[in-house]
Amino acid sequence: MQLFFQQIFNGIMLGSTYAIVALGLTLVFGILHIPNFAHGHLYMLGAYISFFLMTLYGFGFWTALISSMVILGLIGMLIERVVYRPLQGRPHINSFISAVGALIILETSVIVFWGPQGRRIPNPYPDIVELLGITMSYQRLLVIVAAIVLIILLQLFIKKTTPGTTIEAVAQNREGAMLVGINVNWVSSLTFAISTATAAAAASLVAPIFMISPTMGALLGMKAFVIVILGGLGSIPGAIVGGYILGILEAIGGGYLSAAYKDVYAFGALILILSIRPTGLFGKELS
């Protein structure tokens, strides 16, 4: 039983990352209809920028995290402008291929600048606490709490502020939003910036726990796509719940069935679910 709770705890921690990353992806994929396939790679870049700021410039953990979010937000806006906006109105698959180009550039740049080997960010909170027989490190608890705070802040931003409501307006009806004077291009930039900044936050939070490497983003990006499709395109609650479910599924599957195949579960689940519902669990029909 102790093992079970330990795995649940690890699963929630893992799920927190998945939830934040999927949340960012559902904003651009579900709302702007951009299949940002480079999302996982932007996450990876976020971890590297934090690492770089902390080790080379001696930033503290939190200042590095915030700076990384800002830098990634700007990079996200740049990518939206250069890689995706020229393809507006063309078939989805063109944006997808453009995204492959972007992710090759991102991954190779990181390899060229920082080398292909894995690195580790110094852990700011290495202490461990025992609760009901479950070992928890403060860093892991921090990830869980920070994820919840981030999710609530994002929700407040979208529901309560004017820029946030413009995002929702564009999601509901692009032409209608244009008619009432919303600058749709600006909303795209803003959404992209939020999406990549949250990815950077997630990456910086878990970087002290796992190794960071140039290839860490690819698998996570795919999982985020799986969560977004399963949770329903553009559905924020779907992305959050899906993220936590996948995290727990992987931790339990990895603990009880086979750790080597833990990445297979998510992808297998997707193929299985798409065979029953081709548009995802809560998905609407794609036009």
Place this chain on the structure above:
Amino acid sequence: MAPTKFLREKWFYVLLLVLALALPWLMTNRYYFQIVIMGCLFSITTLGLNLILGYTGQASLAHAGFFGIGAYGVAILTKAGLSFWLALPLSALLAAGIGFLIGLPTLRSRGSYFAISTMCFGVIISIVAGNWIDLTGGYNGIVEIPLPNPIPLPLIGSLDFQTQAAQYYLVLTFLIFTLLIMHRLVYSLLGLSFMAIRNNEVLAGSVGINTFAGKILSFVVANFLAGMAGGIYASLIGTISPTTASLELTFNWLIFLLLGGAATLTGPIIGAFVIPVIMEYLQFLAEYRLIIFGVMLIVVIIYFPRGVMGAITNLKQRSRDFFGRRKETVKGVAGG
């Protein structure tokens, strides 16, 4: 068709074929010759990707996965003592069969959904290849895969595949075979129905095309070709590992296809030959090369979505329009 007329119309292709057949006498550098052999092999895979992505409009990102299935199939079967000539069709059929089973659920979804679910399948293949140690040798892969068995020929003796020239003729034969199949397929009613599915699936369905069956067929043929190329690769190179099924390989073929020109028969071959050659020339740039390719991919998909071949067709069309219009105005003046 009279032979002279045939020669007059297709002289370029005949010349190309003669050049291709004479290549072993023209190539002296073993290293470059190896690049040519890989070019032929990857032309086959890119032609397969072209069928499902270029003609049918479904972005399958599991292509290297099926290449890997073919490669592992031939490696395991030939190491178990089966003849290459039996193992190759079996492995290609295995890839096609798994493609059919995977196509049933995934082809019901569209656009990015299909791309993502096939990519998931591709990743599963390479994870399984890395972890099913008894069968696949894990991340170390399989080594010392035998070369294709010699073919006994009456009178001359037997044809073995020790030399590079023989290996080259082997892949060239398969490439020509693939091209013939693709040519037959693309210019048939079936090929037209694939293109109709690509252009507008709902419309294609409403004029009586069974779009799902069309997509499945296209996917199965594409995976058969990928599996076949994988099998030849395993036997000629001699070692395979999970990277043989990696997503990077699919991305490479995607670049070959898009830069060469999707939905043409010449484009994939141009891509598969020209890009590795450019890569060789840019050797001094080391890892920056990939950054250049990423940039090229974005620029091409934005400005020349149909690649080199598309740009050439465009140019031809424009010059024809230009000269055609001039003739017309001349006629107009004469008439007035």
